[in-house]
Amino acid sequence: MKVAFAYIDPSYKVMGPFHVGIGSLIASLRHGGHECQFFHLMGDVAEEEFAAFLKNSRPDVVAFSLTTNAFPHVASLAALTKRHSQALTICGGPHATLCPDEVIALDGIDIICIGEGEGAILDLCQRLEDGQGFSDIPNLWVKSNAGAGEVEIIYRNPVRPLIADLDVLPFPDREVFPYADSFDLKFMKRGVFMASRGCPYNCAYCGSPAMKQLYGNNKYIRFRSVESLMEEVETVVRNFPQVEYNVFHDDLLPMKREWFAHFTREYKSRIGLPFEMNCHPNLMDREIAKLAKSAGCSLIRFGIESGNEHIRREVLKRPVSTRRIIDAFSFCDEVGLNTLSYNMVGLPFETRSQILDTIKLNARVQPKVAHVTVFFPLPGTKAHDLCKQEGLLTDKHTDSYYEESVLQQKSVSAEQVRALRNHFDFLLHLYSRCYKLPGVLGKTAEKIIDIGILTATTQRILRAWEKRVKRSIKEEKNAGPLYIIEDGKVKVWGVD
Ligand code: B12
Numbered sequence: 230m231k232v233a234f235a236y237i238d239p240s241y242k243v244m245g246p247f248h249v250g251i252g253s254l255i256a257s258l259r260h261g262g263h264e265c266q267f268f269h270l271m272g273d274v275a276e277e278e279f280a281a282f283l284k285n286s287r288p289d290v291v292a293f294s295l296t297t298n299a300f301p302h303v304a305s306l307a308a309l310t311k312r313h314s315q316a317l318t319i320c321g322g323p324h325a326t327l328c329p330d331e332v333i334a335l336d337g338i339d340i341i342c343i344g345e346g347e348g349a350i351l352d353l354c355q356r357l358e359d360g361q362g363f364s365d366i367p368n369l370w371v372k373s374n375a376g377a378g379e380v381e382i383i384y385r386n387p388v389r390p391l392i393a394d395l396d397v398l399p400f401p402d403r404e405v406f407p408y409a410d411s412f413d414l415k416f417m418k419r420g421v422f423m424a425s426r427g428c429p430y431n432c433a434y435c436g437s438p439a440m441k442q443l444y445g446n447n448k449y450i451r452f453r454s455v456e457s458l459m460e461e462v463e464t465v466v467r468n469f470p471q472v473e474y475n476v477f478h479d480d481l482l483p484m485k486r487e488w489f490a491h492f493t494r495e496y497k498s499r500i501g502l503p504f505e506m507n508c509h510p511n512l513m514d515r516e517i518a519k520l521a522k523s524a525g526c527s528l529i530r531f532g533i534e535s536g537n538e539h540i541r542r543e544v545l546k547r548p549v550s551t552r553r554i555i556d557a558f559s560f561c562d563e564v565g566l567n568t569l570s571y572n573m574v575g576l577p578f579e580t581r582s583q584i585l586d587t588i589k590l591n592a593r594v595q596p597k598v599a600h601v602t603v604f605f606p607l608p609g610t611k612a613h614d615l616c617k618q619e620g621l622l623t624d625k626h627t628d629s630y631y632e633e634s635v636l637q638q639k640s641v642s643a644e645q646v647r648a649l650r651n652h653f654d655f656l657l658h659l660y661s662r663c664y665k666l667p668g669v670l671g672k673t674a675e676k677i678i679d680i681g682i683l684t685a686t687t688q689r690i691l692r693a694w695e696k697r698v699k700r701s702i703k704e705e706k707n708a709g710p711l712y713i714i715e716d717g718k719v720k721v722w723g724v725d
């Protein structure tokens with residue numbers, strides 16, 4: 230079978246990132262003897278080019294991978310696929326998994342895949358090749374008229390068990406998915422890997438808990454063997470000598486202490502390049518920090534998300550104390566590890582003072598980079614249910630989560646969220662200066678800044694200010710999660 234993967238990625242414009250999931254699906258299909266192609270639909274999504282690609286490549290199956298922010302684009306692309314080809318259309322990825330009814334309802338979509346896709350897409354292609362029916366394949370929801378145009382029933386099949394041993398999967402493909410042209414290699418000069426699947430936490434704003442629930446919480450967290458991971462890293466570093474450092478996109482790489490100790494030993498002796506990873510403040514201690522440092526870790530990314538413990542625990546369902554966050558960062562500082570913090574502003578029921586708590590906590594822990602997004606309630610998550618229940622949702626859409634709040638709430642307005650998000654770095658530096666002042670002086674300076682910011686961000690002053698400088702929200706649209714194109718030059722956010 231000929232399968233064309235279409236990756237809808239509106240938050241990148243000229244060079245898209247590698248996608249381990251699609252790489253893994255392509256690798257499994259090629260391993261099973263099927264032919265794969267890849268088309269990256271970036272930025273404003275080039276429909277004519279996609280139509281030309283379909284006409285030339287004549288796929289049997291067009292496979293879309295979907296995150297929530299890409300969802301508004303898929304209907305027209307599926308329709309386009311039906312207009313320009315005879316292919317079956319299948320859609321998978323986080324949004325298809327978390328909102329299956331919404332995705333299967335789209336006219337041009339024949340099949341959706343829920344959860345892990347390697348086994349399902351392989352079964353589908355095998356059945357198509359053998360001329361057999363495919364309405365009973367686990368993980369797939371299939372329209373009865375898929376490819377035929379008859380009366381429609383939807384076969385909703387249960388999910389198959391999770392892949393227990395991730396080592397059985399071939400390494401993600403980096404050829405058909407052109408790694409050499411990706412943002413990760415071409416611009417960032419880095420290797421990108423996943424060592425595990427799953428996360429033990431249940432944060433209300435994240436897709437992971439819902440996926441875990443789909444599988445009945447059953448052995449959801451799985452790690453590849455260190456040996457398999459090292460082989461993949463060695464292969465990538467050998468095949469792409471441009472690689473200067475590696476990134477492990479795992480939700481939390483040091484989840485299993487013994488595995489992590491083994492990994493750091495092997496990585497140090499066999500790879501030796503700097504690497505970046507994600508960690509939860511609850512998992513960080515002196516030993517993990519030392520292990521990471523000894524293996525050449527150049528950046529650890531922690532989710533702070535909110536500096537206000539009430540918001541963190543009650544709204545975000547993140548069971549981590551402010552003390553723990555401060556300790557986690559200081560363990561890293563002690564061994565000279567750089568840190569990055571992930572933060573969100575415009576959270577449900579958040580006030581401006583609580584946003585200031587987030588800025589202040591960052592000023593206390595001093596990450597090398599503070600990454601700030603505007604909260605977006607992902608459908609299928611507890612945070613989305615809460616926003617819906619409390620009437621906070623509007624019908625605004627956003628392609629990336631750096632722009633506007635899609636919530637309408639009394640505690641903080643969209644303008645206030647935007648103002649505080651845009652000045653996050655500046656305010657962080659301001660508070661950092663206060664904290665360097667001795668005792669009472671520092672506390673007084675902090676209070677004065679608090680009052681100054683709360684006054685400057687009252688609704689009336691903000692509106693007058695925005696009118697005056699004629700700030701266009703549109704200018705910031707599509708800034709993208711990691712890089713911004715300005716005058717033909719690419720700038721990395723948070724580094725320039
Ligand atoms: C690495 C990563 C990134 C990287 C790379 C992009 C990528 N998708 O790989 C970067 C930094 C660029 C990124 C950006 C964003 N990300 Co991100 N990212 C991740 C992360 C941490 C790992 C992805 C991964 O490799 N997973 C492992 C692979 C094996 O799983 P997978 O990708 O889901 O694919 C499997 C199945 O979903 C399925 N499948 C996927 N596609 C298809 C297609 C077909 C046809 C089939 C049959 C099956 C199928 O089969 C795959 C193999 O089993 C995930 C969290 C996670 N742990 O998954 C978040 C995650 C995917 N990201 C998320 C978000 C929100 C974003 C951003 C919108 C953030 C932003 N502020 O802009 C952007 C959107 C970019 C985009 N359009 O994809 C959300 C998506 C939730 C949702 N409902 O859409 C996730 C799930 C995290 C979360 N908060 O819940 N991300």
Ligand code: SF4
Binds near residue numbers: 431480509
């Ligand atoms: S720790 Fe990270 S990956 Fe795990 S549930 Fe929370 S946000 Fe999701």
